[in-house]
Structures are given as C-alpha cells and as structure tokens.
Amino acid sequence: MLAEERDLAEDAQWKRIQQNTFTRWANEHLKNASKHIYSLETDLEDGLVLISLIEVLSGKRMPKHSKRPTFRSQKLENVSVALKFLERDENIKIVNIDKKP
Template sequence: MSTQAYYKERLGFDPQEAVQDGVNGGYYDGHQPKRHRGERAESHDQVYEENLTKFKDERDAIQKKTFTKWVNKHLKKVNRHVNDLFEDLRDGLNLISLLEVLSGEHLPRERGRMRFHMLQNVQMALDFLRYKKIKLVNIRAEDIVDGNPKLTLGLIWTIILHFQLEQSLR
C-alpha cells in the first residue's frame, strides 16, 4: 500500500491533494474547483468529525478487546468465558463470578433468564462494589443489562483499577 493510499484510508484525505489545495493561496486559478469560504471550513470540520469518530471507534474496539482478555484471565479460574463483553455481562452471572474471583467472597445470584433476574444479578454486583467503597458514576443495572458499551467499559475499567491496584499493593 502506498503512503498516499494509507493516509487516504486512515485519515480520510490525500495529503498531496491537501497541499495542492493550498497552492496559490487558495485562489481560483482554473485548475481547482472554486470554493466559497464557508464550504471549505465546513468540509474541514466534516473531515475532522469523521476522523474523530473513527479514532473513538478504534479506541473503543481496543478497550473492548483488552478488557475482554482481562476478564477472561480471571474467569478462567472458575471455568467461565466471555466472548462479547457487552452481551455476556448482561445477565450479571459473569459479572458476579468475576467479582467473586477478584474478592474471594461469595455473592448470591438469581438463576432465572428473565430481565428481572438479570437486573437483580447486575444490581447485586453494583451493590457489592459500592459496599467495597468503589465509586460508580452514573452506572445503573439497566445500562449493563441493555448492553450499553460506554457504561459497560466504564464499569470494567473501574473494576480493573480497584482490583489491580489492590493486588499490586499486596
């Protein structure tokens, strides 16, 4: 893949075209499409927003993959496994198992498969974290049961921070 193709794919623009756009101070010389000031700024803003969205999506995918590996490393001890972090934590059972492994304590759980049971299990995990004085900001059981990616990643990050730090201090 050429350097130009790489930039065009990753950044959404061809650097050589960007340099050409700046030739002649941006004045119309018959070789470039005539642009109005507002259009150029709007186009730049649009490219910026698209690139920012791509970056955020890549970051979220990396976090999801990393956090899934961390969760599986600990769930392995109780013969459990997570394939999709957002889906496999929804019923609360893997979340409770993770907290049991990390804390060495036993937590009660609901065995049913209805939404009510899932909410109960996730709420049990969140209550346990609060009992352990772990601050959870705007994370509700409904968010995890609904598979909210941002809040699920936030919850796992909070757990990682607390238990990794605790483990490091031992």
C-alpha cells in the same frame, strides 16, 4: 465534516482496543471460575459472569442471586447485587452508569 468523521473513526478504534483489552483481562481472571467472555455486550447482561468475576477478584462469595435468570427482572437484579456488593463490601464508588440512549 472530514475532521469529524476522522475523530469518530479514531474514537471507534480506541473503544475497540479498550474492549479487547478488558475482555482479555477479564478472561484471564475468569479462568479460575471456568468461565469465559466472548462479547461484553451480551455475556454480562444476566449478571452471572460479572458476579463470577467479582468473586474471583475479591475472594468473597456474593450474596444470594438468581443462578438461572430467565426474566429481565432477574437479570437486572443480579447486576444490581453485583454493583451493590462493590459499593458496600468493597467500598468502590460506582459512577456514570446509565442505560444506553
């Protein structure tokens, strides 16, 4: 059991490193949009920061989306708009995206 616990601890540390690395990278690009990510788990949930990041990286404006999403359905639609844009307009295949268990 000790080996399993060590593996889980190493995996958690690796995930934290990856999360911190991506957050720093995204914030470097988001400076151009005057936006900032503090937490990947919460700051991307309404799709607005994700849309801003994609706009900065692609140099393109995103299609119509909810600028002030309050309902869960509006937030999900914003994320969907961003992912569809990546697939359709940027030819980026989105795989293995699923909700948390």
